[in-house]
Amino acid sequence: MKVLFIAAESHPFIKVGGLGDVSYALPKALRKNGIDARVILPKYGKIAEQFKENMISLAEFQVPVGWRNQYCGLQYLEYDGIPFYFIDNEYYFNRESAYGYYDDGERFAFFDRAVLEAINYMEDFIPDVLHCNDWHTGMVPPLLKQHYRHFSDIKTIFTVHNLQYQGLFAKEILGELLGLDDSYFNEAALKHYDGVSFMKGGLNFADKISTVSSSYAEEIKTPYYGEGLEGLLNYRKEDLCGIVNGVDFELFNPATDKDIYHNFDFNSIDGKSVNKIELQNYLKLPVCSDVPMIGLVTRLVKQKGLNLVATVLEELLQQEIQLVVVGTGDLEYENMFRYFAFKYPDKVSANMLFDNDLAKKVYASCDMFLMPSLFEPCGIGQLLALRYGTIPIVRETGGLKDTVKSYNEIEDNGNGFTFGNYNAHDMLYTIRRAIYYYYDKTVWTNMVINAMKEDNSWAKSAKSYENLYKSLM
Numbered sequence: 001m002k003v004l005f006i007a008a009e010s011h012p013f014i015k016v017g018g019l020g021d022v023s024y025a026l027p028k029a030l031r032k033n034g035i036d037a038r039v040i041l042p043k044y045g046k047i048a049e050q051f052k053e054n055m056i057s058l059a060e061f062q063v064p065v066g067w068r069n070q071y072c073g074l075q076y077l078e079y080d081g082i083p084f085y086f087i088d089n090e091y092y093f094n095r096e097s098a099y100g101y102y103d104d105g106e107r108f109a110f111f112d113r114a115v116l117e118a119i120n121y122m123e124d125f126i127p128d129v130l131h132c133n134d135w136h137t138g139m140v141p142p143l144l145k146q147h148y149r150h151f152s153d154i155k156t157i158f159t160v161h162n163l164q165y166q167g168l169f170a171k172e173i174l175g176e177l178l179g180l181d182d183s184y185f186n187e188a189a190l191k192h193y194d195g196v197s198f199m200k201g202g203l204n205f206a207d208k209i210s211t212v213s214s215s216y217a218e219e220i221k222t223p224y225y226g227e228g229l230e231g232l233l234n235y236r237k238e239d240l241c242g243i244v245n246g247v248d249f250e251l252f253n254p255a256t257d258k259d260i261y262h263n264f265d266f267n268s269i270d271g272k273s274v275n276k277i278e279l280q281n282y283l284k285l286p287v288c289s290d291v292p293m294i295g296l297v298t299r300l301v302k303q304k305g306l307n308l309v310a311t312v313l314e315e316l317l318q319q320e321i322q323l324v325v326v327g328t329g330d331l332e333y334e335n336m337f338r339y340f341a342f343k344y345p346d347k348v349s350a351n352m353l354f355d356n357d358l359a360k361k362v363y364a365s366c367d368m369f370l371m372p373s374l375f376e377p378c379g380i381g382q383l384l385a386l387r388y389g390t391i392p393i394v395r396e397t398g399g400l401k402d403t404v405k406s407y408n409e410i411e412d413n414g415n416g417f418t419f420g421n422y423n424a425h426d427m428l429y430t431i432r433r434a435i436y437y438y439y440d441k442t443v444w445t446n447m448v449i450n451a452m453k454e455d456n457s458w459a460k461s462a463k464s465y466e467n468l469y470k471s472l473m
Contacts, residue, residue, distance in 0.1 A: 001469060003030065003037045004127035006115055008108070008136035009098050010039055012079065013047045016098050017299075018245070018380045019133060019161050022212075025248040027082050029462035035469070038125065040115055042107075043075060043086035045094035051077060055086060059121035063114045064147075065106065066176040072114045074121050085122065087114045099136065105169035108198065109177035112139040116148050129469050132158045132206065135167030138198035139178060141205035142190065146180060155472040158202030160211040162377050163220050163227045164303070167198030192228065203232055207472055209240045210465075212378035213399035217242030225375055243465060244402050245378040246458035247387055252360075254388050254452070259357045260364040264389075266452035269445065272364065272389055279365040283349040285322050292438045293322045294431070295366035295390060297359045297381055300329025300337075300352075305372030305395060310336055311424035317344050319435060324366060326351045326359050363388040367444075368434055372419075372427045376400050382416070383456045389448040392416035393434050395427070403456065407437060407447065415451045 007023035009016050027037035043055075055075040062069040073088030087093075092107045101107065115137075119126065132140045141156045173196055174180045183189070189204060190196045203209060211217045217240055219225040221233045233240060255265040261278035264271025273289045280287045298304045309316075310333070317323070317340065325337045325348070337350035351358060363369070369385035371394045378399030382392040386403075394400040396418050407414035417434040419426040437443050 001035050001129070001466075001473070002125060002127045003027075003035055003129045003131055003469060004115075004119075004125075005037060005039045005131045005133070006137045006140060007039065007041050007133045008111075010041050010084070013041065013051060013084070014044050014098055017161075018378065021248070021380060022161070022245055023133065024080075024082070025246065025251070025458050026462060026465065028080065028248070029246070029458035030465065031081060032459075033462055033466055035466060036125070038083040038085065038127075040085040040087065040118065042093040042098075042111055043073075043088040044098060045090070046096065046098075047086075051079075058085075058123065059118075061117060061121065063110060063117050064179055065110050065113065066179055070110055072110075072117065074118045085118065087111055087118065089114075105167070105173050105198075106177050108136045108167070109139060109173060112137060113143055113147075113178075115140060116143055116151070119151065127154060129472060130154055130156045132156060132202055134159070134161045135165055135198040135202070138167060138200070138202035140202075141207075142180070142184070142201045143178065145205055155208075156206040157208045157210060157468065157472070158206035160199075160202075160209065160220070160377070163199070163211075163225070163229065164375075166192065166200075166227065166229075168192060168195045169198075171196050199229070200232070203229065203236065207239070208468060209233075209236060210468060211240070211242050213244045213402045214242035215401045216375075216377045216398040219375070219398060241468065243461055243468070244399055245380065245383070246461045247380065247383045247456050249387070249457040252384055252387050254364055257360060257364070259360040261361065264364075266389070266449045269389055269448050269452070272367075272448070275361065275365040276367075279324070279361050280322070282361075283324065283351075284345075285324075285349055286346050291320055291322055292368060292435050293324060293366045294368045294370050294393075295362040295385070296323065296325045296327070296370045297362055298327045298329075298371070300327050300333035302330075303374050304329075305374055305422075305427070306330075306333045308372050308422070308424040308427050309370075312428045313340060316428060316431060317347055319432070321435065322347055322349070324349045324351070324362055326353070326355060326362055328352055328354055363390055366390045367438060368393055368431075370431070371395070371400060373397060373400060374422060379403070386415060386451040386454055386456060389452045391434065391444075391447055391451060393427075393431055394418055395422065396420045407443075409437075409443075412443070412446070415447065415454065
């Protein structure tokens with residue numbers, strides 16, 4: 001079976017969020033199962049020169065963008081056993097960031113059409129399945145059906161990683177950029193409110209729809225989580241499934257990770273204390289292996305539950321804890337953490353930056369990991385925390401609900417601490433409960449060991465995707 005994974009980002013070339021991890025790790029896991037999975041993404045200007053220098057040019061061709069044609073180069077590079085294709089056009093992609101520009105509608109209209117044109121130039125590779133991801137690739141299924149009927153045997157899957165970001169643009173893009181007539185401007189096609197939605201392109205025209213956890217697949221069929229698309233998702237519920245993301249166990253392995261201070265595994269969890277002391281030294285926090293250290297590695301936005309944290313942070317810091325924050329986002333939250341780091345320098349370390357190496361050190365060093373999200377399609381932070389023996393404290397939503405089970409003192413099981421209501425004091429109570437059990441070293445040690453033994457690798461999820469592909473054949 002041949003699968004072309006279409007995405008706007010991928011490790012190690014460019015990564016904005018969790019999609020960058022998925023579009024590398026899932027194809028890698030699929031290839032281990034004997035599936036010829038390949039990835040195609042834009043050739044961004046920010047891709048490191050060491051990769052660009054080794055790319056092989058396969059073809060140059062013209063791509064229709066509405067009434068005009070634009071240059072496209074198709075380049076190829078194999079990395080870590082995965083074949084990657086790159087869509088080259090400097091006008092659209094030689095920029096500082098992957099997306100967030102005024103002309104994103106045109107850029108990804110070009111990309112989606114270019115992917116379909118590029119299939120004609122892929123040597124010995126005609127995909128059975130096009131696996132599209134998020135709004136940036138949402139126009140691939142309708143364009144395939146309208147303009148590429150000679151590829152009628154190719155099936156499509158559209159995966160929703162975050163329904164909140166929908167790719168909404170003015171209706172004029174139908175003819176101007178996509179070569180589609182006004183018949184597509186209706187609720188059963190691409191119309192969403194007064195504009196055209198790339199997300200609806202995927203949801204309406206893909207053969208199957210998936211999202212990144214079972215709970216999120218159910219949640220997005222309700223008005224609270226459905227972002228105005230719950231009616232469509234209910235209509236297509238027979239074609240919708242949830243498959244939880246995994247973690248690349250080779251890339252994130254505390255026993256071999258070169259980015260942490262000291263390697264360890266579930267047979268040598270004392271190594272976490274070594275990492276904790278080293279991180280305290282680095283961050284200039286008081287060195288004490290017995291104080292509970294809570295990590296928060298996140299985008300600093302409301303979706304991640306930061307307004308809950310803001311409500312009770314002063315109260316939380318009356319506890320004997322240390323709080324390590326790594327991330328960037330809304331200025332109000334950045335300034336909040338800077339203020340509390342100034343007020344409580346022995347308790348708070350505010351690192352307002354995106355630093356993957358520091359993030360790994362936090363996962364390896366902290367005792368607990370806080371993730372109180374308003375909604376969370378899957379979440380990778382809690383999975384990485386479990387991998388490094390750091391106990392998650394999460395709200396029961398989406399993938400957090402599917403992967404973190406609250407500690408039950410009667411049955412002595414569970415891999416974290418959870419709360420259901422989106423309420424700051426419910427969160428505070430849950431953090432205090434975690435701190436209480438932290439001082440019961442027998443309970444805590446067992447939780448850490450069991451967390452590290454869990455298999456949250458891509459192997460199980462890749463098998464689920466393989467079955468989904470086969471259902472289309």
